[in-house]
Amino acid sequence: MSGTTARAEHAVRGKWGRFFARMGFVAKGVSFGLVAFIALEVAFGRRSKVEDRPGALQELASQPFGRYLLGALAVGLGAYAFWCFAQAVLGEKLESEKDVGALKRIGAVARGLLYGWLCVMCTAVVFGADEQVSSGSGGGSEEDRATRIALEQPLGRYLVIAVGLAIVGAGLFNVYRALSGKFRKELKEGQMGSNERRWYMWLGVAGHLARGVIFGLAGAFLVHAAWQYDPKEAVGLDGALEKLTRAPYGSLLLGCVAAGLLAYGLFCLVQARYREI
Numbered sequence: 001m002s003g004t005t006a007r008a009e010h011a012v013r014g015k016w017g018r019f020f021a022r023m024g025f026v027a028k029g030v031s032f033g034l035v036a037f038i039a040l041e042v043a044f045g046r047r048s049k050v051e052d053r054p055g056a057l058q059e060l061a062s063q064p065f066g067r068y069l070l071g072a073l074a075v076g077l078g079a080y081a082f083w084c085f086a087q088a089v090l091g092e093k094l095e096s097e098k099d100v101g102a103l104k105r106i107g108a109v110a111r112g113l114l115y116g117w118l119c120v121m122c123t124a125v126v127f128g129a130d131e132q133v134s135s136g137s138g139g140g141s142e143e144d145r146a147t148r149i150a151l152e153q154p155l156g157r158y159l160v161i162a163v164g165l166a167i168v169g170a171g172l173f174n175v176y177r178a179l180s181g182k183f184r185k186e187l188k189e190g191q192m193g194s195n196e197r198r199w200y201m202w203l204g205v206a207g208h209l210a211r212g213v214i215f216g217l218a219g220a221f222l223v224h225a226a227w228q229y230d231p232k233e234a235v236g237l238d239g240a241l242e243k244l245t246r247a248p249y250g251s252l253l254l255g256c257v258a259a260g261l262l263a264y265g266l267f268c269l270v271q272a273r274y275r276e277i
Helices: 003-013 015-043 053-061 066-090 102-127 141-151 156-180 194-228 237-245 250-274
Strands: none
Touching: 015 053, 015 066, 015 102, 015 237, 015 250, 053 066, 053 102, 066 102, 141 156, 141 194, 156 194, 194 237, 194 250, 237 250
16 A cells, blocks of 8 residues: 555544544435425425425525535535545445445445535535526426437437436435345444434435435436437436426325435434444
8 A cells, every 4th residue: 555545544534534424424414304305395385396406505595594504514515525535546445444346436436526516516605695506406407418418429328328227226226225224234233222223224214215216217217318319308306306296196206205305314414423434
C-alpha cells in the first residue's frame, strides 16, 4: 500500500471520517423523508404535484430557516458522497475491511456521483434560494434530456436499455434485501433494545420494498423509452411516483409507497446510529 493510499485510508477510518459518514446517512434519510412527505400530501389531495429530491430541496429552501437546513444537508450529502467514493477507491467495505468486487465498486461510484450532485444542488439553492432550480419535477425533464442525448450516440439505444435493466436489477435487489433481511448485516443489533430491533426491522422491510418498487418502475420506463426511441418515457423518482397516481387506486398506491420511502428515510437514521462504520 502506498503512503498516499495509507494516509487516505487512515483519514476515512479515523474519528472524523466515521463522523462524516454518519452525518451522510442522516442527510440521506432526510432527503428521502422530504420526498415522502410531499408524496403523502399528493396522496391525500393536499397538493397536485410530486417532487423529486432536488425539487424537495427547493421546497425546503422557501421555509423559515430553510437555507440553514439546506446548508447542513449539503455537508451531510457531500460526506455521504465522499464515503461512497472512498469505498470505491479502496475496494473494500470500510466497516468490515472485506474486499468488494468490480460491480459493487461501480455501484459505490454511482451513489457517490448521485449524492455529490445532490450536495451541489443543495449548495446552489442555498446561494440562490429565490431562483427556480431545474429538477425535472413531474415531467422528468432532466431524465428526458439525458435519455435523448444518450439515444443520439452510437449504440446509445442499447446503452440506455442496459442502464434501465441495471436500475430494474437494483430494484429487485432491494426487494431481496427486504425479504431476506440482508439489510441487518452491517448493523450493531447487540446495542439495540428489543423495541428498537422490532421497529427497525419494520422500517427496513417497508423501506427497501418501496425502493424496489420505485427503482423497478424507473428502470422499466427507461427501457421502454429506449425501445420506443421516446425520451419522454424516461422518468426519475418523481416521475415513477407520478405514474402510480395514474394507476387504479393511484392515491392508495402512492400513499403506500410514500409511507415506505418515509420508512426508508427513518431506516437511514437507524443506520447513522447503529451501522458499523
